[in-house]
Amino acid sequence: MKKLIAVGLLALCAGCSSMGVEPWDRDVLAKAEMQLTTDALEAATDDHIYFSKEASSGGRGFGGGGCGCN
Amino acid sequence: MSKNTNQKSISATLATATCALLGGTIAAPVDAQEEPAWDFNTSLLYYGEDNDRVQDASISMLARRTFYDDRALTMGLTIDALTGATPNGGIKQNTPQTFTRPSGNDVFTTPANTLPLDDTFRDTRVAVNASWQQPLGRLYTFNVGASASKEYDYLHLGANAKISRDFNKRNTTVSAGLAFAADSIDPEGGAPTPLTPMLDVDDLSNRLGEQDKDIVDLVFGVTQVISRNLVVQANYSFSDSSGYLNDPFKIVAVVDGVTGDVIPRTPPSGDVGPSHEYIFESRPDTRTKHSLYGQAKYYMAGKVLDASYRYMTDDWDIDSHTVDLRYRWPINDKHYLEPHLRFYTQTTADFYRVGVVDGDPLPSHATHDYRLGEFDAITAGLKYGWETRNGNEMSVRLEVYQQRGSIPADRLIGNQVGLVQYPDLDAVIFQYSYRFGR
């Protein structure tokens, strides 16, 4: 199962090389509301509530997207 | 060509210079991210369940200090106060039931035909976390952090690290993260030995000392920019917990194999104690979880749709699906509305049961904690955000959260049918947030 997921993610990466936008076209992606986690505090609050009331937790949250600057 | 070039060059230079001047007077709202040295995000939260169940009020603060060259320090603090009652794992009966409090100091009684709730949960929790972000070279970013939380009987200590690397002109980001947590629990009276009976008041003979729980989390993720308006992310997470994974306050009823009624008992004379037979729950001492998570953020002429899905499966036989949808809808450039819808469903843990049958050999694990049962949950909410006069952000959100569960018919015996139900949950969430810089 784990191997399948690893292969899947790698395949995703390989296919990714042709997708995307030019560095100068990232105006929309740079907006605060287009970040993957817009409100870190709200996300942390929700994670805590659902962790306390359900059997699943986490799963989300890394970087990427955004203005792609520097 | 040279003559024309000269003329064009003069006009071009003039054009650019004047554009700059003119542009200066046509001040339009800048949509770019402000970057104050300090960014503070504070919130007040109220969470309240119906039927005298759990209520939580908390205040949180997240402070982010950015430094030159994409380095940042983030610090967070949350304080919450918890009150109210929670189902203790006992089942509804036609007669009142008396339970010894987890502390062993006292008893409490649940009326007939009422879901037993334990209200021992008056507690305050303080949680802190800090993390440092550091670029390594141009394309790598490294994050390291620590977290800690303390409540009366629970201590959490954790450390985490994450590294990410950009590819394809930063259209693709690959990340890997690792987190460790060392938690310890020492409830008043002591953590009970799993599967042992709930004893009379002041009898702590089946209690253990401080118990530990260790957790290792691994996350691998890929973020991909699909188009100018669409960014997606996919993560795989692995989590492994080991140690004392039981909830020390939860019990399982000992029931008659035919009627399904909880076996009554009488405490020895002179003692005060439980009116029926109950045993403390027992969960395995390890738990392995795998999750797959996918998220997409899509921009459509000012509105943003945030859609995510998570699948979780573990070795307790629990599978869950979560779909989360948010739609940010700007009313004008200073106000927005954000409706939110979340769907959640989970299957029951394989050791989840209504009760243990008196006379049968004890199972290796047993729980009646509703959080390990089979249920669906819906959250529906609305958030309203606005920009204040001094350019800071405020928002309020109101959400309702509902859990509706079921107990498989083959797990109900005799009189339990119709009487014992999944303790449906209805809760309201209200949060006020204020975000400011400098």
Place this chain on the structure above:
Amino acid sequence: MRDRWEWVLIKHSGRNGFRGMVVAALLLVFCSTGIAADTLELSNHRGKVVVLDFWASWCVPCRRSFPWMNTMQEKYGDDGLVIIAVNVDNATADAAAFLQEYPAKFEIFYDSDHQLVRDYAIEAMPSSFLIGRDGNVIDNHLGFKFAKTDEYEAAIVAALGK
């Protein structure tokens, strides 16, 4: 090696025959609709060292680079340094708001049709090209890092010295 600025000039030679008196009337059109003046005349600056910096209003490191570029322009302008900041915003109004907060003491060129960024094959924002007195590209750096400003300055000084 192909003479870079000449190649850019050829690529950009647009319509012929705009007279100076028509320019004023068209300025408003250019500025408000974001149609950039379509020629970046690097040939004007032959004999000078040119720093061609690509920036956008939404680019956070660009905010840090502007004060530094102002310092460079003031310090080395007399020695022959010309900084041209090329804006890539789709709407020049966004660039204007940025410039109000971070005023520039150097030339701004508007590349809202994104022709120049393609010609220079920009790989990151911001991007900076150091062009020598002979019109050849000496160096380029991706991104703007405070820790590297000494390096950037040294490269400019070396180019000016040659």
